[in-house]
Amino acid sequence: MYQGRWADEDIAVVGPMMGAPYAVMILEKLIVLGAQRILFFGWCGSIQQRVAIGDFVVPHRGVSEEGTSAHYPGHDSDPIPSGALVRAIEKSLLAHGVSSQTGAVWSTDAPYRETREKVLLFQHQGVLAVEMELSALFTVARFRQVEIGALLVVSDELGSLSWKPGFTTKKFKRSCEIAPQILRSICQMLTE
Numbered sequence: 656m657y658q659g660r661w662a663d664e665d666i667a668v669v670g671p672m673m674g675a676p677y678a679v680m681i682l683e684k685l686i687v688l689g690a691q692r693i694l695f696f697g698w699c700g701s702i703q704q705r706v707a708i709g710d711f712v713v714p715h716r717g718v719s720e721e722g723t724s725a726h727y728p729g730h731d732s733d734p735i736p737s738g739a740l741v742r743a744i745e746k747s748l749l750a751h752g753v754s755s756q757t758g759a760v761w762s763t764d765a766p767y768r769e770t771r772e773k774v775l776l777f778q779h780q781g782v783l784a785v786e787m788e789l790s791a792l793f794t795v796a797r798f799r800q801v802e803i804g805a806l807l808v809v810s811d812e813l814g815s816l817s818w819k820p821g822f823t824t825k826k827f828k829r830s831c832e833i834a835p836q837i838l839r840s841i842c843q844m845l846t847e
Contacts, residue, residue, distance in 0.1 A: 663846075675723040675762060675791035682792055686799050692845065694740065695792060695805040696838055699760060699784035702774050704814035706783050709826030711755035711837075712807040713744050717790030718761040718782055720773075724794040733759070734793030740804025740845075747840040748806075751833065758783040760807065762790035774813050784809065806841075808834060 672678040682693065699712055706712065717734045724730040741757070748755045759782045763769065769785055777785070789805055796803035808830045812819040821827045 672788065674787050675721040675764060678788040679723050679791050679795050682795050683799075686795075686801055691801050692737075692740070693792070693796065693801060693803040694744075694838065694841060695789065695803065696834060697786060697788065697805070697807050698810040699786040699807040700769070700811045700813050701784050701809045702761070702769075702778055702813050703781075703783050704812075706756055706809055706812075706814065707826070708809050708812055708819070708821030708824050709830045710809045711748060711753060711830060712760065712784050712809060713741060713748070713755050713757040714760040714784075714789055714793075714805045714807065715741055715757050716759040717793040718759055718777065718780075719790035719794070720761060720763045720765075721787065721791055722764055723791040727794050727798045729797060730794050734790055734797055736793055736796070736804045737802035740802055740841075743841050743844045744804055744806050747837050747844060750840060751837055753833065753837065756783055760789050760805075761785045762787060769813060771816050774816060778814070785813065804841075806834070806837065 672681050714736060745757065761777050761782045763785060766787060784807065786807065792803055810827055811821050
């Protein structure tokens with residue numbers, strides 16, 4: 656964890672984290688230490704063909720297929736991030752001339768069980784991507800009454816029902832390179 660101050664605000668950069676249990680453990684600790692606003696950055700796999708490797712995704716709803724959320728009251732409804740943070744993320748992306756897609760993101764504990772049937776089901780529901788932490792983070796943030804938002808970069812694709820890795824592509828690498836500038840801009844907007 657890296658801690659500092661920015662615009663008279665205490666900030667911390669924490670990570671990486673993989674999987675809902677570990678992510679929630681870190682989030683709970685941050686909240687106990689006084690965190691009130693959390694900005695998550697990570698990678699995701701697209702499940703819609705219109706969402707490509709290197710694209711930015713702004714989650715506006717989590718779809719839980721991970722086990723951690725079930726341990727928190729209110730887990731039976733889809734968790735959502737802070738509207739103010741979602742708007743700040745979208746505004747920052749626009750200011751940087753970066754396109755993005757906003758939508759639901761599916762969280763799973765079983766990355767090798769993204770079956771054809773599940774991908775088709777979530778595609779039909781309009782879910783944009785899959786990853787392993789967000790629904791739990793959104794659930795905990797709602798329970799603990801703190802703000803949370805997320806920005807994801809698409810690292811691989813499942814939309815065609817065939818896995819297409821993109822971790823070494825120029826577009827993915829470029830998006831990861833500009834992400835810190837975007838995140839800094841979001842933080843700046845939130846402290847103004």
